[in-house]
Amino acid sequence: MTIAAASxxxxxxxxxxxxxNEAWETVARTLSExxxxxxxxxxxxxxxxxxxxxxxxxxxPDGVAFAASTDEVAFIVRxxxxxxxxxxxxxxxxSLEGHVNAPEGGVSVDLSHMNQVLAINAxxxxxxxxxxxxxxxxxxxxxxxxxxFPIDPGADATLGGMAATRASGTNAVRYxxxxxxxxxxxxxxxxxxxxxxxxxxxxxxAGYDLTSLLIGSEGTLGIITELTVRLFGIPEAVGSVAAxxxxxxxxxxxxxxxxxxxxxxxxxxxLDPLTVRAMNDYSNLxxxxxxxxxxxxxxxxxxxxxxxxxxxxxxxxxxxNTVPSANSPEERTRIWQARHDAYWASLTLRPGAKGLSTxxxxxxxxxxxxxxxxxxxxxxxxxxxxxxxHVGDGNFHVLPLIDMDNEDEIKRARSYVxxxxxxxxxxxxxxxxxxxxxxxxxxxxxxxxxxAVDVMGAIKQALDPQNIMNPGKVLPA
Amino acid sequence: MTIAAASxxxxxxxxxxxxxNEAWETVARTLSExxxxxxxxxxxxxxxxxxxxxxxxxxxPDGVAFAASTDEVAFIVRxxxxxxxxxxxxxxxxSLEGHVNAPEGGVSVDLSHMNQVLAINAxxxxxxxxxxxxxxxxxxxxxxxxxxFPIDPGADATLGGMAATRASGTNAVRYxxxxxxxxxxxxxxxxxxxxxxxxxxxxxxAGYDLTSLLIGSEGTLGIITELTVRLFGIPEAVGSVAAxxxxxxxxxxxxxxxxxxxxxxxxxxxLDPLTVRAMNDYSNLxxxxxxxxxxxxxxxxxxxxxxxxxxxxxxxxxxxNTVPSANSPEERTRIWQARHDAYWASLTLRPGAKGLSTxxxxxxxxxxxxxxxxxxxxxxxxxxxxxxxHVGDGNFHVLPLIDMDNEDEIKRARSYVxxxxxxxxxxxxxxxxxxxxxxxxxxxxxxxxxxAVDVMGAIKQALDPQNIMNPGKVLPA
Numbered sequence: 001m002t003i004a005a006a007s008x009x010x011x012x013x014x015x016x017x018x019x020x021n022e023a024w025e026t027v028a029r030t031l032s033e034x035x036x037x038x039x040x041x042x043x044x045x046x047x048x049x050x051x052x053x054x055x056x057x058x059x060x061p062d063g064v065a066f067a068a069s070t071d072e073v074a075f076i077v078r079x080x081x082x083x084x085x086x087x088x089x090x091x092x093x094x095s096l097e098g099h100v101n102a103p104e105g106g107v108s109v110d111l112s113h114m115n116q117v118l119a120i121n122a123x124x125x126x127x128x129x130x131x132x133x134x135x136x137x138x139x140x141x142x143x144x145x146x147x148x149f150p151i152d153p154g155a156d157a158t159l160g161g162m163a164a165t166r167a168s169g170t171n172a173v174r175y176x177x178x179x180x181x182x183x184x185x186x187x188x189x190x191x192x193x194x195x196x197x198x199x200x201x202x203x204x205x206a207g208y209d210l211t212s213l214l215i216g217s218e219g220t221l222g223i224i225t226e227l228t229v230r231l232f233g234i235p236e237a238v239g240s241v242a243a244x245x246x247x248x249x250x251x252x253x254x255x256x257x258x259x260x261x262x263x264x265x266x267x268x269x270x271l272d273p274l275t276v277r278a279m280n281d282y283s284n285l286x287x288x289x290x291x292x293x294x295x296x297x298x299x300x301x302x303x304x305x306x307x308x309x310x311x312x313x314x315x316x317x318x319x320x321n322t323v324p325s326a327n328s329p330e331e332r333t334r335i336w337q338a339r340h341d342a343y344w345a346s347l348t349l350r351p352g353a354k355g356l357s358t359x360x361x362x363x364x365x366x367x368x369x370x371x372x373x374x375x376x377x378x379x380x381x382x383x384x385x386x387x388x389x390h391v392g393d394g395n396f397h398v399l400p401l402i403d404m405d406n407e408d409e410i411k412r413a414r415s416y417v418x419x420x421x422x423x424x425x426x427x428x429x430x431x432x433x434x435x436x437x438x439x440x441x442x443x444x445x446x447x448x449x450x451x452a453v454d455v456m457g458a459i460k461q462a463l464d465p466q467n468i469m470n471p472g473k474v475l476p477a
Numbered sequence: 478m479t480i481a482a483a484s485x486x487x488x489x490x491x492x493x494x495x496x497x498n499e500a501w502e503t504v505a506r507t508l509s510e511x512x513x514x515x516x517x518x519x520x521x522x523x524x525x526x527x528x529x530x531x532x533x534x535x536x537x538p539d540g541v542a543f544a545a546s547t548d549e550v551a552f553i554v555r556x557x558x559x560x561x562x563x564x565x566x567x568x569x570x571x572s573l574e575g576h577v578n579a580p581e582g583g584v585s586v587d588l589s590h591m592n593q594v595l596a597i598n599a600x601x602x603x604x605x606x607x608x609x610x611x612x613x614x615x616x617x618x619x620x621x622x623x624x625x626f627p628i629d630p631g632a633d634a635t636l637g638g639m640a641a642t643r644a645s646g647t648n649a650v651r652y653x654x655x656x657x658x659x660x661x662x663x664x665x666x667x668x669x670x671x672x673x674x675x676x677x678x679x680x681x682x683a684g685y686d687l688t689s690l691l692i693g694s695e696g697t698l699g700i701i702t703e704l705t706v707r708l709f710g711i712p713e714a715v716g717s718v719a720a721x722x723x724x725x726x727x728x729x730x731x732x733x734x735x736x737x738x739x740x741x742x743x744x745x746x747x748l749d750p751l752t753v754r755a756m757n758d759y760s761n762l763x764x765x766x767x768x769x770x771x772x773x774x775x776x777x778x779x780x781x782x783x784x785x786x787x788x789x790x791x792x793x794x795x796x797x798n799t800v801p802s803a804n805s806p807e808e809r810t811r812i813w814q815a816r817h818d819a820y821w822a823s824l825t826l827r828p829g830a831k832g833l834s835t836x837x838x839x840x841x842x843x844x845x846x847x848x849x850x851x852x853x854x855x856x857x858x859x860x861x862x863x864x865x866x867h868v869g870d871g872n873f874h875v876l877p878l879i880d881m882d883n884e885d886e887i888k889r890a891r892s893y894v895x896x897x898x899x900x901x902x903x904x905x906x907x908x909x910x911x912x913x914x915x916x917x918x919x920x921x922x923x924x925x926x927x928x929a930v931d932v933m934g935a936i937k938q939a940l941d942p943q944n945i946m947n948p949g950k951v952l953p954a
Contacts, residue, residue, distance in 0.1 A: 123733055123842035124871075166682040177680050179689070180657055195929040201838040202870045203654050204907035205643040205693055207914055207922050207951055208933045212656070212689030216682055233739035256600055262710035303780050361678040365600035393679045394601075430681035437684055445684050452672040455940065456685045462939035463932065474684055 017062070017105035023083040024062055027107070030079045031065055038066040038113070049090050049108040051101040055354045055404065056440055061088055061102035066110045070186065070194055070225040073109060077223065078192035080107055081468050088470050089219040091132065091161030094153075096357045097438025099165065099218055103472040109223060111160055117141055118226070125231045126183055126200060131160025131224050147231040150175035153434065154340050160224045165436035166216030170339070173392030174266040174298065175232065177434065184211050186226035190464035200228055213459070218436050219470040221463050235298035238266075239308045240332040242323040243315040244290045248272065248375070251291040252368035254318040255391045258295075259364065261314065263307050265392060267296040272375070274349065274386040275342055282345030283338035287323065293391075294339055296332075339388075346386040346399050353384075353401035356413055360424035361395035361433030370427055374398050374420055381412055395433035422447065442476045494539070494582035500560040501539055501582075507556045508542055508584070515543040515590070526567050526585040528578040532831045532881060533917055538565055538579035543587045547663065547671055547702040550586060554700065555669035557584055558945050565947050566696040568609060568638030571630075573834045574915025576642065576695055580949040586700060588637055594618055595703070602708045603660055603677060608637025608701050624708040627652035630911065631817050637701045642913035643693030647816070650869030651743040651775065652709065654911065661688050663703035667941035677705055690936070695913050696947040698940050712775035715743075716785045717809040719800040720792040721767045725749065725852070728768040729845035731795040732868045735772075736841065738791065740784050742869060744773040749852070751826065751863035752819055759822030760815035764800065770868075771816055773809075816865075823863040823876050830861075830878035833890055837901035838872035838910030847904055851875050851897055858889055872910035899924065919953045 031039040040046075041063045050058035062085075067073045080087045086106030093100055102108065115132035122145050129138060136156045138149050153162060153169035161167075163185065168177035175181070184198030197210040214222055245251040251270055258265060271279065271292045280286055295311055297304045312322050325331050338345070347355055362370050371387060378385035378400060389396025398420060402413045421431035421444045431437075431444040446453045457475055460467070508516040517523075518540045527535035539562075544550045557564045563583030570577055579585065592609035599622050606615060613633045615626050630639060630646035638644075640662065645654035652658070661675030674687040691699055722728040728747055735742060748756065748769045757763055772788055774781045789799050802808050815822070824832055839847045848864060855862035855877060866873025875897060879890045898908035898921045908921040923930045934952055937944070 121840065121842065123737070124840040125736065126840070166686070168680060172680060176657070179680075179686065180653070189932065193928055193931075195932055196927060197929055199902065199907050199925060200840045200905040201872075201901075201907045201910065202841075203645060203649060203656075203838060203872065203910050205836075205909045205911050205913040206907045206918075206925055207693070207930065208698075208936060209643070209656065209686075209689040209693050210929055210932055212686040213936075216684070216686050221685075233737065235739070259602065260600070260710065262712065299780075300783060302783050303776075306777060306779055359682075361680060363598065363601040363603070363677050364679075365598065395678075395680065424678075425676065428677040430676050430678045430683045432682045433678065433680050434682050436682040441683075448676060448683055450673060451670055452674050452687055453684065454670075455666065455672055455687055458939045459685060459690075459936055462935045 016103055019084050019105065023085060027079055027083050027085050028063055031063065031076060031107070034075060035065055035072065038068065040064045049093065049100060049110065051098045053094060054096050054357050055402065056098040056101065059101040059103050061108035062105045064108045064110055066113050068113050070188065073188045073223055073225050074192045074194055076107060076109055077188050077190065081190065081192065081466060084466060084468070086468055086471050087223070089160070089164065089223045091158030092134065092156070094155035094157045095161060095165055095438065096435045097440035099436060099438040099473060101439060103439070111158065114225070120145065121200070122147060124200065126228055127231055128226065128228050129159055130226060131158060133159050135159065135162070142231065143234070146234050148234050149229060150232055151178055151181055154343070159227050159229065163215050163224055163227055164217065164219050166434070168390070168434040170267045170269055170390055172390060173268055174264060179212060179215055181230050182211055182215055183228040183230060185214055185224045187214055187222035187224050189222045190466065190469045194225070216436065218438060218473050220460060220474050221469060237299060237301045237304040238332070239297045239304040240335065241295045241308055241311050242287070242335065243293045243320040244288045244323065245293070245318065245320040246290065248291045248371050249368040250318045250320060251293055252371065252391065254293065254314055254320060255367065256364055257314045257318065258311060259392060261310065263310050264297070264299070265295050266298040267294070268392040269294045269339055270389040270391040270396065271342065272387040274384065275346055275388050278345040278349050278386060279338050279342055282348055283334070283341060285335065285338055294335060342388050343399070347401065349386060350384050350401040352403070354404050355399040355401055356417055357435065358398045358417055358420055359395070359432045359435040360420060360429055361393060362424050362427045362429030364391070364394040366427040366429065367391060367394050370423065371396060373423060377416065377419065381416055383413070383416065393433065394429065437474045439472060442474060445474070445476055493580055496561050496582065500562060504556055504560050504562050504584070505540055508540065508553060511552055512542055512549070515545065517541050526570065526577060526587065528575045530571060531573050531834050532879065533575040533578065536578040536580050538585040539582045541585045541587055543590050545590050547665065550665045550700055550702050551669045551671055553584060553586055554665050554667065558667065558669065558943060561943060561945070563945055563948050564700070566637070566641065566700045568635030569611065569633070571632035571634045572638060572642055572915065573912045574917035576913060576915040576950060578916060580916070588635065591702070597622065598677070599624060601677065603705055604708055605703065605705050606636055607703060609635050611635050612639070619708065623711050625711050626706060627709055628655055628658055631820070636704050636706065640692050640701055640704055641694065641696050643911070645867070645911040647744045647746055647867055649867060650745055651741060656689060656692055658707050659688055659692055660705040660707060662691055662701045664691055664699035664701050666699045667943065667946050671702070693913065695915065695950050697937060697951050698946060714776060714778045714781040715809070716774045716781040717812065718772045718785055718788050719764065719812065720770045720797040721765045721800065722770070722795065722797040723767065725768045725848050726845040727795045727797060728770055729848065729868065731770065731791055731797060732844065733841055734791045734795065735788060736869060738787065740787050741774070741776070742772050743775040744771070745869040746771045746816055747866040747868040747873065748819065749864040751861065752823055752865050755822040755826050755863060756815050756819055759825055760811070760818055762812065762815055771812060773813070819865050820876070824878065826863060827861050827878040829880070831881045832876040832878055833894055834912065835875045835894055835897055836872070836909045836912040837897060837906055838870060839901050839904045839906030841868070841871040843904040843906065844868060844871050847900065848873060850900060854893065854896065858893055860890070860893065870910065871906065914951045916949060919951060922953055
């Protein structure tokens with residue numbers, strides 16, 4: 001692309017594009033000069049960098065900059081800031097709340113080219129990676145050293161994106177979330193400066209925890225350009241148990257008992273009968289169409305065997321039935337793959353419909369009641385709304401399947417999601433356990449956190465007075 | 478105390494008391510009216526609320542307010558802010574870096590009267606406490622429910638203070654630090670507003686992580702008035718192993734191997750020969766005067782037995798000798814009590830001397846080298862400087878014992894501590910693993926974190942433009 005090409009054909013603007021064509025032409029020319037073909041303004045690349053994963057409408061950026069280094073990210077940020085052009089960080093675009101949309105226009109900073117693993121410190125159980133490294137890519141590299149990175153949000157997301165949204169997934173119950181997994185980050189701030197939030201020690205009490213502040217800030221306070229993350233030894237043994245229950249309440253009680261006895265589950269996933277039916281069809285399995293718990297254990301052979309027996313006893317106490325075959329290695333792989341494909345499987349329950357991803361998380365004592373209410377109201381509305389949950393953490397996803405051509409249905413679905421979020425907050429929980437706020441949930445932030453939102457606003461104002469970094473996300477307008 | 482008494486006898490001021498006598502009289506009168514006898518200005522109570530635990534000189538506040546509720550804390554903060562009088566939160570005063578000193582004068586807000594456990598949610602493995610609850614007090618209450626709160630910094634500190642300094646201690650290697658243990662906090666901000674940083678769900682991706690921002694902010698951004706903390710089931714079995722080694726390097730290698738094999742130690746503590754000698758005398762034990770590892774395991778009977786055997790094999794591989802008797806319950810209690818008393822035991826190595834508490838934390842691959850250098854230089858200086866370490870985290874404390882009447886020795890000791898901090902930073906570590914920055918280490922913050930310190934400064938400025946909250950701590954002047 002030549003400079004002329006960049007400026008002669010101004011791209012379609014976002015709904016509220018906040019800068020002039022002249023400003024954009026200057027930014028586009030400057031970025032083209034520095035990045036060459038790694039700065040792009042074609043329609044398809046722009047649209048691909050708007051949000052497409054779920055039901056939120058696509059708001060493409062004006063251009064996409066494929067950054068190759070931290071210095072380039074800083075250059076892009078400084079260039080954009082000088083002309084009041086927003087910057088929106090982008091990993092692989094698997095986020096679920098419109099995080100990568102450009103409602104005010106601007107430049108999407110695609111970090112997928114920054115995908116080097118810079119150091120693996122096996123003795124220290126950490127590694128240093130660029131933000132575009134994906135979790136699967138990292139785990140392939142680590143395998144030979146007997147190490148792994150445990151956070152698994154399902155999608156093969158980038159570590160930068162997972163950090164930015166404070167992601168977690170199926171095994172957070174054992175290993176924690178991205179919040180617990182990151183030792184420090186390097187980030188480019190809204191003023192273009194580059195900071196590192198910590199050294200490589202496993203713990204520190206040195207000053208404010210800027211690492212945690214950037215994790216989950218969804219690109220609104222800075223762009224993460226490097227991460228030092230914790231690693232774990234690959235467990236000697238892995239074991240699985242699958243168990244069906246008569247009711248969601250019985251399954252939830254079994255989860256509480258498992259946590260209460262301190263059984264160290266690595267994963268404990270609940271699937272409702274709808275999801276089980278979809279998964280059976282999609283992945284050729286034949287579980288009973290009943291509430292299902294899929295549980296995994298990591299440890300020594302002895303420990304895994306002991307914990308499996310303990311869990312089976314808990315299942316029996318709660319009226320459940322364990323599925324005998326679930327523990328063969330092949331079957332285990334097949335089942336967990338099916339679990340990861342549950343989203344896609346669920347979409348087949350209503351072909352052509354879109355899934356509205358929800359993400360509430362409640363104290364586990366409230367789990368059975370909250371799932372029950374969510375199911376009941378979905379039924380009352382006539383929604384097909386399968387449910388899966390990382391229930392050891394109290395986190396579950398209801399996925400109403402909605403006809404996006406039916407205005408009334410969309411309206412009722414929005415109302416349902418709003419009610420669901422408020423119900424979780426009422427129960428002492430959160431509207432988002434792991435997806436983040438993005439565009440989709442900023443309306444619920446104050447309901448959940450009250451005046452703490454003003455503190456967030458003050459921090460945003462202090463670090464990004466221009467509101468250049470991913471505007472329209474996290475904080476309510 | 479009457480109002481007249483408060484204002485008629487202005488207390489001695491700090492070195493840089495920044496407000497007028499008139500301002501102080503107004504503040505003292507207002508606080509007396511609201512708090513009655515719970516506002517005090519006597520010399521002994523003021524001195525007791527300055528810093529006394531280690532070598533940092535005592536800088537007493539002008540008055541001490543014993544707050545009984547969050548609203549009272551907010552009232553105190555607003556009253557002080559209106560007259561530019563600093564507020565300094567106080568728990569039980571066991572911090573080690575001058576955190577409770579009042580270098581610019583002001584009011585110490587003593588939170589020890591706010592010591593109620595407000596809720597124990599056994600099913601959710603959490604509880605809600607006021608900041609003045611101490612860890613021992615909490616664990617006594619929890620015992621009947623089969624639960625415990627694991628963070629153990631040695632001293633019977635308050636949970637508010639432990640949160641404010643991001644404390645940890647012996648079993649952080651298994652359970653994490655205060656950072657990992659706190660679900661949310663309520664805090665009074667510098668402007669007197671009261672915010673809650675989160676709900677009670679075990680994880681959340683809702684907005685900026687203000688919980689983590691307040692944890693470790695050492696009272697410079699707000700006063701924590703309530704905490705929701707995670708709890709754990711009391712392990713079915715506890716086992717211990719003690720092992721002596723020929724050299725620190727061999728012991729450190731054994732630690733690395735233990736972590737590498739994924740042996741889930743609950744505690745893994747290193748004591749150098751000097752500390753072992755002191756501990757033998759002080760606590761009537763008879764370990765070899767050699768590098769010693771004290772290790773504890775939590776889990777089921779089977780798991781603990783398995784892990785003990787695994788660890789013993791690692792000890793043998795690294796030329797160490799396990800001490801046979803260390804696993805009887807009585808002996809175990811006696812040994813761990815001795816470990817907790819190691820600070821006091823060490824002081825007996827040089828009667829009359831003060832201990833300079835240091836707190837570096839390095840990647841564990843650097844542990845042996847860093848301990849070796851620290852020992853060597855202490856020897857070169859002629860210091861008696863025992864060492865204990867939470868080595869699973871790479872955190873160790875060198876405690877040079879210094880004659881505080883000897884100017885030259887103090888000067889050399891300061892120089893040693895500075896060198897030690899820089900050595901840790903050079904090795905990829907931190908100058909403070911768990912004690913915090915306080916007054917004592919703010920000079921090393923920029924060396925460790927570079928321009929990230931400016932981000933901290935911007936946040937401090939945004940939330941506390943008057944610098945009313947614990948001035949002179951954390952951020953360099």
